[in-house]
Amino acid sequence: MVYVLIILTIVFVAVVFFLVKVVVLQMEQACDQDVLRSKETYQKIIDQQSRVMAEKTRLEREAAQIFTLYEMTKEINRHFNEEEAFNIFKRRLRENITIGDCQLVDEAPPDGGDIFVLKSREKELGFLVTQGVPPKDKEKFAILAHQFALAYRRIKLYKDIETLAITDGLTAVSTRRYFLERFDEEIKRAQARKIKMSFLMLDVDHFKMINDRHGHLTGDAVLKEIGVIIKENIREIDIAGRYGGEEFCVVLPDTDPEGARIVAERIRKAAEARLIKAYDAAIRVTISVGVSAYPFDGKLLEELIDKADWSLYRAKSQGRNCVVAFGMYNKDI
Numbered sequence: 136m137v138y139v140l141i142i143l144t145i146v147f148v149a150v151v152f153f154l155v156k157v158v159v160l161q162m163e164q165a166c167d168q169d170v171l172r173s174k175e176t177y178q179k180i181i182d183q184q185s186r187v188m189a190e191k192t193r194l195e196r197e198a199a200q201i202f203t204l205y206e207m208t209k210e211i212n213r214h215f216n217e218e219e220a221f222n223i224f225k226r227r228l229r230e231n232i233t234i235g236d237c238q239l240v241d242e243a244p245p246d247g248g249d250i251f252v253l254k255s256r257e258k259e260l261g262f263l264v265t266q267g268v269p270p271k272d273k274e275k276f277a278i279l280a281h282q283f284a285l286a287y288r289r290i291k292l293y294k295d296i297e298t299l300a301i302t303d304g305l306t307a308v309s310t311r312r313y314f315l316e317r318f319d320e321e322i323k324r325a326q327a328r329k330i331k332m333s334f335l336m337l338d339v340d341h342f343k344m345i346n347d348r349h350g351h352l353t354g355d356a357v358l359k360e361i362g363v364i365i366k367e368n369i370r371e372i373d374i375a376g377r378y379g380g381e382e383f384c385v386v387l388p389d390t391d392p393e394g395a396r397i398v399a400e401r402i403r404k405a406a407e408a409r410l411i412k413a414y415d416a417a418i419r420v421t422i423s424v425g426v427s428a429y430p431f432d433g434k435l436l437e438e439l440i441d442k443a444d445w446s447l448y449r450a451k452s453q454g455r456n457c458v459v460a461f462g463m464y465n466k467d468i
Contacts, residue, residue, distance in 0.1 A: 211286040224283045235267020251280045255288040303377045306362030314376025332429040333395030335385040336443040340421045340455040342381040349416045356413030368402045392428040392462050399424040399458040421456035432461045
């Protein structure tokens with residue numbers, strides 16, 4: 136009987152031990168699963184954090200890029216000069232990308248460097264020729280270049296509008312209003328620097344007869360060609376304008392009366408020699424020129440215009456197709 140109890144006890148202990156082992160094993164498996172789930176959750180958090188950091192970096196990069204574009208555009212928009220705008224663009228390029236050289240040219244070179252076309256709709260405004268831009272920076276360069284193209288187009292448009300506002304539509308010389316503004320500026324400059332300056336007033340001889348005989352369209356063609364002749368025979372610093380009707384005028388900075396007379400004769404002879412072809416007509420015209428000079432004939436704009444106009448009247452009365460300087464007669468007046 137005792138042996139039976141002992142055996143039963145051993146069996147009971149064995150069963151309890153087995154059951155405890157099974158329970159412990161199940162608990163360990165559950166713990167392992169919990170740990171595994173925790174690891175997966177943790178890894179998901181790490182991955183999500185990495186994605187958040189990557190997105191943050193991307194947004195920061197885009198924000199910096201947008202800020203750079205904004206700052207560049209704001210700085211360029213303060214200027215209406217092409218060279219100044221391009222210098223700002225070059226400086227911003229060097230601050231943001233690696234680049235060897237960048238040039239703004241009107242025509243694309245046949246070879247040498249990468250070329251970016253600056254366009255205004257279908258019209259080419261110019262070309263950016265670059266060297267030494269690494270592949271990693273080419274996309275950023277393209278973004279900056281596109282922004283510069285927009286600003287450059289605005290500058291070009293402003294200059295075109297400005298040119299239209301100050302240029303006579305028929306003769307392509309300055310309008311009377313703009314000419315008089317520049318004339319006044321040159322008088323002040325001559326006064327400040329104590330230098331000479333001269334003024335020419337030109338008139339097409341017998342222009343009414345040309346209009347009556349050949350028509351106003353032919354008359355317009357004559358005026359247009361006279362504008363071309365004047366510009367061909369003066370310097371870059373000289374200012375040509377249309378005073379009204381068939382009258383033109385020219386300001387000659389830093390020019391004495393004798394120099395002005397030589398310029399006036401050169402224009403007169405060029406006009407006399409030119410055969411003007413207009414529609415079905417081939418016409419030769421002549422011009423008369425009056426000359427006044429600062430400070431010899433006057434120191435105010437109105438005085439110089441009045442003296443040149445008086446000289447032009449004398450040229451007309453002497454038979455036209457000649458040059459008369461006010462200084463030739465001022466001793467008699």
